[in-house]
Amino acid sequence: MKYAMVIDLTKCVGCNACTAACKIDNSTGFGVKYGQVLEVEAGRFPDVTKFYLPILCMHCENPECLKVCPTGATFRTKEGVVLIDRDRCMGCRYCVVACPYMARYFYNDLKRPLGVPRMDLEDERLGTVEKCDFCIDRVREGDLPACVKACPYEARTFGDADDPNSRVHGLMARAKPLKEDEGFNPSVYYIW
Amino acid sequence: MVMRMEPFRQQEFGWRVALDFLLSGSGSSLFIVYFLAGGGVSAVYMVGPALVLAGLAVLLSELGRPSNFWRSIYNYRASWMARGAIFNLAYTLIWLAMVSLYALRVGNYFPLYAVEFAFSFPVLIYPVMLLYEVKDIKLWRSWWTSALTLLYAISGGSSLGAALSLLYRSGDQIVYASALINVILIVFLFVYIQELRQKQRVYRSVESALREMLYGGGRALLQLSFSGAVVSLAMYVIALAIQPVALLAVPLGAAIDLAGVYSFRLMVLRLGFHEPLVSERRLREMAEGLRKRSGEPQ
Amino acid sequence: MSQVEYIRTTCSICGHNQCGVIVKRVNGKVVEIMPNRDDPMTKGSICPKSIASVQLLYHPDRLKYPLKRDGPRGSGKWIRITWEEALDTVASRLLEIKEKYGPEAVVMARGTNRGSWIRLFNRFANSFGTPNWTESGGAQCFTPRSIAQRLTLGGLALEWPDVENSRTIMVWGANPPATWSPKSVKIIRARSNGARLIVVDPVMSNMASKADVWLPVRPGTDVALALGMINVIINERLYDSEYIEKYTVGFESLKERVSEYTPERVSEITWVPKERIIEAARLFATNRPSSIVISATFDEIVDPIQLGRAVSIISAITGNVDVRGGNIFPETAGQVSIDTNDFIMIDDLPKELDSKRLGADRYPILSKYLKINFPMAHYPTILESIITGRPYRVRAMFIMGGNPMLSIANSEMAAEALSRLEFLAVADLFLSKTAEMADVVLPAASWLEYDGLADSVQATYGHLRIRQKAATVGEARSDTWIMIELAKRMKLKGFWSSEREYLDYILSPTGMTFEQLRERGGAIYHEPSVGSRLKNGFNTPSGKIELYSQTLKEWGYDPLPFYTEPFESPYSTPEVAKQYPFVLTTGRRVSTYFHTAQRNVPALRDINPEPVVEINSDTARELGISNGDMVRVETRRGYVIMKAKLTQGIHPRVVAVQHGWPDEANDNRLTDNTACATGIGSTTLRGLLCNIRREGK
Structure with missing residues (x-):
């Protein structure tokens, strides 16, 4: 079993519904975005190409963050999901530095919402590193990750990549991950 | 047509990590220098490890959860951060033993010196390896950056050694050594820049780092680390030529040298650029594909 | 054991899209809002605003009970009062001022449509007897473009692009991914299925990033671009001559008018490369059916009526009005339409007040009752009246869901005007900049807190869906409830005794009550009659699409579209x-x-x-x-x-x-x-x- 996500860039228009859903579902602090949408622009006016690139934790099969973690707080489950054991994390941020996809966030006092009131933030996160967990609690209950569920354009597909009948398996055939030559083997793929 | 995505920079490791690197690097190399020079005064042997301990304290203050520090030893993982924690801790324990024996004035503590000497090398090397381990930051994962980082550590340690030696004994050979190291450092720094110029053709992140280093915000730090080495070298030469001013010139040279070491550390951390998420070649492909809309029909 | 409920409802965070959403409630607390992909109308569209309404709903700063100002205006001192006291104060103060200075001294101003009460608010104002109701949007939003469309097409066809069946889609001055999620979802689907996309936007916006042809127009020169495209279509004979012959009037005079707008000249005016103008015009005219998606640019430039007309004409001469895949006319699902002059009870307003409406002398199309508009007061003129007392002084304002302190042009003037009012009542969710100036603040309910209908004109294309109450916050009440309660206290004609009765009234032609509709799944659909105008004639004086507008001529304006340089620009000043x-x-x-x-x-x-x-x-x-x-x-x-x-x-x-x-x-x-x-x-x-x-x- 290996959970994977395929994002169709031809459908993403950068509306950030996924980002909002993610922030609500995980009640993340200010500046912490487990998932976010980057704007990529190329060319020169008026011949400009622009597209939106949603990024999140890529849940690599060969994760750099896991390799560098000094306490074993980062681990990979049998479902192919990279998770963080909050009780083990000592907040050294080596993983944040090492992650090639800027998916990890260190949660400190500064990340508390600035200029807006705090809402539902758990203090037990303070001083640890956090990131996208593919909404594994929801997924185990049979639900979809918040970002997948929220996307009005159905640009995101989530499922078991090892199941040959799954939609995600079919899409992966013509999808490619980011930084694919580096051997991280991410579980998030893109179609363009 | 411009087709590129900018590399992104690591934001987490900053001045405090640089300070830890400075303290543990110069502390451990100070011990090495003293041990090799066969120095005589016991108190000086205590200084190096004390600096390493200070570095450890800085590192602990940097942690989000210092209370979980021990887990890095308990849950040892093959990571240079974990190794660093073990080396630092072991180093500190031996130092404590040394200090207690010294205070009680019992026994022969030379074996302890030897063990501490042996441990000085991993403590010296671990910051280098910590940076080298990050695969995606090409500037850090280069032998030249590693070599220079190490050289700067040794330079800091020997400069400190030179300054301290003035207090207890004639330390000419340490001053000579420091001067020599600074000469090597200056040569290496030149070669380093050339090397990066070569590498920028392959890695966008190195290109960005080099640009920052030569023309951007990293420029002041590069100049400081370069002029630190040059000025302290000049100080040592003056001290060696005119012995009476050595008492002034050597400590001054050492201080300037340490400032240079710190600048270099900080510069390397600040220039920790990751490779861009989408390479130039891939970006071209993507722009082309998105124009043709090869996406999945509904 | 936690109790999980899923409530199918319609969002109204922006008022006009009314996306079908599902609200997840755990133990009575709303925890998640997700798109309803089965919604017949919006098909799974949603936006971050809607998703984050959970945080809006339980926001600690929400107004939870009515407030009365305690101390000088803007001092920030408030005391809590009961709804009874609040409503009584507002009702009696408004009536008092009406009595003393005449009904025109009271201005009813609304901002966003936090539900389906836009036209109810007009009705409230007309029933109260003041000619002066207005919107923060007003002349800047929807009004000019709807008048332009009614003049030209006899209905709001540009509001209803049938993009799902289009082969070419032209998005003009709109960024649907940010503001029109349902349209955006359909556009992207159509695009995935091969439709071509033209986007007119000065900025490479979300929508423009997906365009096949992007026309980066100089802001404010859209009319020239539209006329230039018409020029290309006519000169290259790409128009649908049969359609023009049968369904339009004034093609020859249009031809003559646009002959001066050559692509070369238009390119100079608009800063859009000439080749792109031609490419877009050819694509739109030949790869049919083509639809046009528009938005507030059509209300915010120097001469918006001309833009609405010119773009309507592009659609008309290429034969894309009232055909599948083109622009079609909105229809209700059979309920009482709120977008009629009957519903807003304009005829109950004494005729002599029509000319007293602020702005009536200078801006008759906006402020005079011309049958094809909902006449409203001109906001800048209201501010002027409060400050200068000319032609008379406005003494009181009742603002619902608006924040004119920020949202209307010239904020400094707005601040000064509001501070000079004798009485200001504001209904809002938060203590906004405008609410801070008020005498009485009424806590309004968000879209999650009341039962209602999704019947805004832009969301009712043959569909009617319900909105359901999912939560309660303090004493906050829906805007509809507030109006009904005030109407009761002021003894206004044409109002109901409760919110539910109002909803039942709207639903009455369908033979269902709100409760019955809820039980039957909460959505009704009435197959729209596409092509009926082609058969039975358009709702214009000539019964055809008026490329040449007789009505405009009668009002004393140019009957053909023309370009005006913005009042300040590199060329005009x-x-x-x-x-x-x-x-x-x-x-x-x-x-x-x-x-x-x-x-x-x-x-x-x-x-x-x-x-x-x-x-x-x-x-x-x-x-x-x-x-x-x-x-x-x-x-x-x-x-x-x-x-x-x-x-x-x-x-x-x-x-x-x-x-x-x-x-x-x-x-x-x-x-x-x-x-x-x-x-x-x-x-x-x-x-x-x-x-x-x-x-x-």
């Missing part, structure tokens, strides 16, 4: 342009905010934390501005400070600022409210002159 060399648009919208609202919702604020000004990166380099610098944008009226975003997706001489931020980033400090559009009174918000300079890090 070259001396001003020396000091203010850049063309400014305040039209930038992001998906996370609806006008001035939601800046205090943490999840949304984190996505767009700062006000942003978009500048061409080459221009910025010349001015020493780097990405993320704070930049001062200055016009003759004032300045704002915003964060620079450098991009190649904008003309080197164009600057785009975001709308809706408070204080030093309030874009309406830059805008002008004196040079209003002929007849309709719209203030120019796109196509001003400005200068930019670096302010600091």
Whole structure:
């Protein structure tokens, strides 16, 4: 079993519904975005190409963050999901530095919402590193990750990549991950 | 047509990590220098490890959860951060033993010196390896950056050694050594820049780092680390030529040298650029594909 | 054991899209809002604003009970009062002022439509007897374009692009991914299935990023671009001559008029490369059916009626009106339509008051009752009246769901006017800048807190869906409830005794009550009669599409579309342009905010934390501005400070600022409210002159 996500860039228009859903579902602090949408622009006016690139934790099969973690707080489950054991994390941020996809966030006092009131933030996160967990609690209950569920354009597909009948398996055939030559083997793929 | 995505920079490791690197690097190399020079005064042997301990304290203050520090030893993982924690801790324990024996004035503590000497090398090397381990930051994962980082550590340690030696004994050979190291450092720094110029053709992140280093915000730090080495070298030469001013010139040279070491550390951390998420070649492909809309029909 | 419920409802965070959503409630608390992919109308569309409504709903700063000001205006001292006292105060004070100074001294102003009460508010004002009701949007939103469409097409066809069946889609002055999620979802689906996309936008917006042809028009010159496209279509004979023959009037005079708008000349005016204008015109006219998606640009330029007319004409001469895949006419699902002059009870308003409406003399198309409009007072004229007392002084205002302190042109004047009122009542979710000026503040309910209907004209294409109450916050009550309760106290005609009775009235032609509709799944659908106008005639005096508008001629305006240079521009005011060399648009919208609202919702604020000004990166380099610098944008009226975003997706001489931020980033400090559009009174918000300079890090 290996959970994977395929994002169709031809459908993403950068509306950030996924980002909002993610922030609500995980009640993340200010500046912490487990998932976010980057704007990529190329060319020169008026011949400009622009597209939106949603990024999140890529849940690599060969994760750099896991390799560098000094306490074993980062681990990979049998479902192919990279998770963080909050009780083990000592907040050294080596993983944040090492992650090639800027998916990890260190949660400190500064990340508390600035200029807006705090809402539902758990203090037990303070001083640890956090990131996208593919909404594994929801997924185990049979639900979809918040970002997948929220996307009005159905640009995101989530499922078991090892199941040959799954939609995600079919899409992966013509999808490619980011930084694919580096051997991280991410579980998030893109179609363009 | 411009087709590129900018590399992104690591934001987490900053001045405090640089300070830890400075303290543990110069502390451990100070011990090495003293041990090799066969120095005589016991108190000086205590200084190096004390600096390493200070570095450890800085590192602990940097942690989000210092209370979980021990887990890095308990849950040892093959990571240079974990190794660093073990080396630092072991180093500190031996130092404590040394200090207690010294205070009680019992026994022969030379074996302890030897063990501490042996441990000085991993403590010296671990910051280098910590940076080298990050695969995606090409500037850090280069032998030249590693070599220079190490050289700067040794330079800091020997400069400190030179300054301290003035207090207890004639330390000419340490001053000579420091001067020599600074000469090597200056040569290496030149070669380093050339090397990066070569590498920028392959890695966008190195290109960005080099640009920052030569023309951007990293420029002041590069100049400081370069002029630190040059000025302290000049100080040592003056001290060696005119012995009476050595008492002034050597400590001054050492201080300037340490400032240079710190600048270099900080510069390397600040220039920790990751490779861009989408390479130039891939970006071209993507722009082309998105124009043709090869996406999945509904 | 936790109790999980899923409530199918319709969102109304922005009022007009009314996306079908599912609200997840655990133990009585709303925890998640997700798109309803089975919704017959919106098909799974949603936006971050809707998703983050959970945080809006339980926001600690929400107004939970009515407040009365305690101390001088704007002092920030409030005391809690009961609903009884609040409603009695508002009712008695408004009646008192009506008694003393006449009904026109009371202004009813609304902003956003937090539900389906837009027209109910008109009815409330007319029943109260004041000619002076208005909207923050007003002449800047929907009104000009709906009048232009009614004049030309006899209905709001441009509001209903049938994009799902289109082969070419032209999005003009709109950014649906940020503001029109349902349309955007359908456009992207059509695009995935091979439809071609033309986008007219000065900025490489979300929508433009998906365009096959992007027309980066100089802000405010859209009319010239439209006329240029008509010129190409006519000269290259790409029009549908059979359609023109059968269903339109005035083609020959149109032909003559547009002959002066050659692609070369239009390219000079609009700064769009000539080849692109031709390419877009050819694509639109030949790859049919083609539809047009429009939005507020059609209300915020120097002459919006002309733009609405010109673009309607593009659709008409290519034979795309009232056909599948083109632009079709909105229809109700059989309920009482709220978009009629009957519903708003305009005839109950004494005739003599019609000419007393503020703005009636200068902007008759906006403010006089002309049968094809909902006449409203002109906001800048209201402010003038409060301040100068001419032609008479407005004494009291009742503002519902609006924040004119930020959202209308010339904020300084708005602040001064509001502070001079004798009485101001505001209904809102939060203590907004405007509510801070009020005497009485009424806590309004968000879309999650009441039962209602999704029947705004832009969401009712044959569909009617319900909105269901999912939560209660303090004593907050729906706007409809507030109006009904006030109507009771003021003994107004044509109102109901409860909210439910009102909903049942709207539903009465369908033979169902609200409860019955809820039980039957909460949605009804009535197959729209596409092509019926082609068969039975268009709802215009001639019964045809009026390329040449007899009505406009009768009103004393040019019956054919023409281009007007913005009141300030590098060409109309070259001396001003020396000091203010850049063309400014305040039209930038992001998906996370609806006008001035939601800046205090943490999840949304984190996505767009700062006000942003978009500048061409080459221009910025010349001015020493780097990405993320704070930049001062200055016009003759004032300045704002915003964060620079450098991009190649904008003309080197164009600057785009975001709308809706408070204080030093309030874009309406830059805008002008004196040079209003002929007849309709719209203030120019796109196509001003400005200068930019670096302010600091």
